[in-house]
Amino acid sequence: MTRGLFITGTDTGVGKTFVTTRIAQELQTAGVSVGIYKPACSGVEANEAGEPMWEDVDAHFHALDGVFPRERICPQCFHAPLAPPVAALAEGRCVDADLLRSGADWWRGRVDVLLIEGAGGLLCPMTESTTIADVAADLAFPLLIVARLGLGTINHTLLTVEVARSRGLPITGIVLNDHPPQSDDPATKTNPEEIARRSNVPVFGVVGSGMLESELGLGVDWNAII
Structure with a gap:
């Protein structure tokens, strides 16, 4: 039976992809087979060959050593940097609500652990009538919340925790992402403890792209937690 973790965030751009790939790499180093699934993605760029990316x-594809097809990692990709249903409408398309859930089924039995990365935050629209929180509830994996480290994150994180609890979504923990680095922000020193105390959710630690490679590991046994 495939175990899993649903990685959500307090907002878009808070580091969900960065944290997801780090967890995947740590699990693979421990000998655990891992898959990554993103129900929908929007905001296209061009690679060096000028092809859409x-x-x-792409980050998940490379974190999994290119073993699994991109279309299985994310079966619904849209061009505009907008919420998926809005981006889909701009292309004359609709988000396939069933595929948001069933796309995860392909991974079950193929890997030991499936990491699912949401889009935006829990109330990000995924169709005209559903949100990421609805998808998370249906896929039934516990949440890992990724939040910014700096000033303002207490409110955003506690709101996310409150939404999750109001919908009966179990929360495994919180990871804070220091990107871009906020070394001059005094709130970065107190936010982890404040969030843990006020939310009664474990804060596993702080990651950030400005950290040394040796500092990036959170010291968490993900295989035991998931």
Whole structure:
């Protein structure tokens, strides 16, 4: 049976992809087979050959050593940097609501652990009538919340925790992302403890792209937690 973790965030751009790929790499180093699934992705870029590329999907593809097809990692990709249903409408398309859930089924039995990365935050629209929170509830994996480290994150993180609890979504923990680095922000020193105390959710630690490679590991046994 495939175990899993649903990585959500307090907002878009808070580091969900960065954290997801780090967890995947740590699990693979521990000998665990891992898959990554993103129900939908929007915001296209061009690669060096001028071909369309979705940065999140590409990051996951390489984190999994190119073993799994990009279309299985994310079966629904849209061009505009907008919420998926809005981006789809701009292309004359609709988000396939069933595929948001069933796309995860391909991974079950193929890997030991499936990491699912949401889009935006829990209330990000995924169709005209559903949100990421609805998809997370249906896929039934516990949440890992990724939040910014700096000033303002207490409110955003506690709101996310409150939404999750109001919908009966179990929360495994919180990871804070220091990107871009906020070394001059005094709130970065107190936010982890404040969030843990006020939310009663474990804060596993701080990551950030400005950290040394040796500092990036959170010291968490993900295989035991998931």
